[in-house]
Amino acid sequence: MKKVYQSDKWKRYSQRKSERIIKKRQKLKAIKSAKSREFRENYKKIKISKYQDQRKKRKKITIKAPSNFSIVNNTNEMLSFFNDYYHYVREDKRIFFDMSEVLEMTEDAILYMLSRFNYSEKILGHQYVSGNVPSNLKCQELLMESGFYDHVHYSGNIEAPSGKIFSIKTKQLVYGETAKEVIEFAKNYLNINNGNQLKGIYPILIECMANTRNHAYDRLTNTIARWWLVAMHNEKDISVHFTFLDNGFGIPRTIRKKPLEKLAGFFIGLKDTELISSALEGEFRTKTGFKWRGKGLPKIRSYVVNGAIKNMQIISNSGYVFCEKDDMQTQELENRFYGTLLSWDIS
């Protein structure tokens, strides 16, 4: 007996059925493809217009860096410049740092620039900053030697540092190893064999790092502040200049205020210089409320008094303090400094 699926009738039926299925599939495929082509074209149009909107919104703003690019020597102009930068960051603009006309530069300004870049990128999520290098060769050299290009995206050639500068180090924790390295650098340049002569530097650096750690925690953004350190040898007067910067809230904002000061602050405003000076002089200023805390800044001041370090400058929020052996010079700043900068010399 012939099997059903071997009969001619079955074969014709089966062929017609397959043709119908193929036709149906082709039809569906054509519909799908038309739809996706249309979708793709529409999506492309939307994307281009969105991108154009963003480009318009992120129009490149060029900000000209002051010719004296130094926080300690040209404080108000520099802080005004960085305020402009911050303003454009908040507006999510593309920013171009025009540094071509910078003629003088100090390492404190480089640290502050890195600290501001770090803040805008890590905290505010802004990533549209570019810039050029100064035409001045000395400034170019300082940027290269300080290790600035290790902390930003740079497409040029990075030359190996000559070792004149202890290149920029940055961390969030307290690292005795880094403090030891910078002391070794200073010993080499000052030809000091007896480590006791530089005993004061290690505690100062540790106190600075610890202050960053303890007084600069941002609960809102859940981030801990960062510190930057650089040291530079000065051939003229055979000294080493240390610069330490943190991007915390600053000394005036993080120390304890007395009830009367709080009241005065509410009505007439407190002077940041007075708060920094009193913290340095050892007044009970720790926000923890424990009397055994808050000894770091007075200890740093004691090293100025006993001559272990000199020319100590502190800039924090709106206060500038220059510490000498038996005196302190202060100046209220026109613009706010974000964080705390300490610099000092040893010779």
Next chain:
Amino acid sequence: MEEEREIVQINIAKDFSTIPSSRYEKDGPFSGEEFRIKYLEPHFKDPKANYFIKIILDGVEGYATSFLEEAFGGLARIYGKQRCLERLEFISIEDRLLVEEIRQYIEECDVE
């Protein structure tokens, strides 16, 4: 005749680190809190123990106030300043003022 008391010696540079750092362990390595917990507190856990603990301070890069205060002031806050002052002996040839400074942190450990 008075009984001779045993002496235990702790050399910070050799036993702990030449780069002591800050106050708390969360701040970074070699903190005052770490030193207190690992090297000082085991000698104070037994209330009957009365041997001397000689602490050699020399040979390190330096001491931040926060390290010293947390290690020794912190110890005094837990086990009492009198007990700490009686049992701890500090040795420093490099910086004689350091011993005075530490004693002051112990004395003022609980000043409110």
